[in-house]
Amino acid sequence: MSGAKAGSAPLACSFCAKTQREVKALIAGPAVYICDECLGLCVEMLQGAVPLVRFTDVARLGLALDRFDRARAELGAAYDTLRTQAGTFAPPQTPSGDGS
Numbered sequence: 001m002s003g004a005k006a007g008s009a010p011l012a013c014s015f016c017a018k019t020q021r022e023v024k025a026l027i028a029g030p031a032v033y034i035c036d037e038c039l040g041l042c043v044e045m046l047q048g049a050v051p052l053v054r055f056t057d058v059a060r061l062g063l064a065l066d067r068f069d070r071a072r073a074e075l076g077a078a079y080d081t082l083r084t085q086a087g088t089f090a091p092p093q094t095p096s097g098d099g100s
Helices: 036-046 055-086
Strands: 026-028 033-035
Touching: 026 036, 033 036
Parallel strands: none
Antiparallel strands: 026 033
């Protein structure tokens, strides 16, 4: 997709934050972009097929889930590295709470 300069950050949907590499099409407006998936959801909402939602809430939730998935993957990789280096790495034991 054209529009992004070489070396610059890829363009992203203003509603779901998916980059131009993650969607089939990205339509540009004045300082905003909408992807084919969000546009399809808009059409479905206008036709009454799905309830109206606030895109900002959906986008925020999607970004949070993406960050969570990336963090989980990074922590999993770090855990695997520690386990490999230490041989028998086990998660720390939680205190029993009985004061002993």
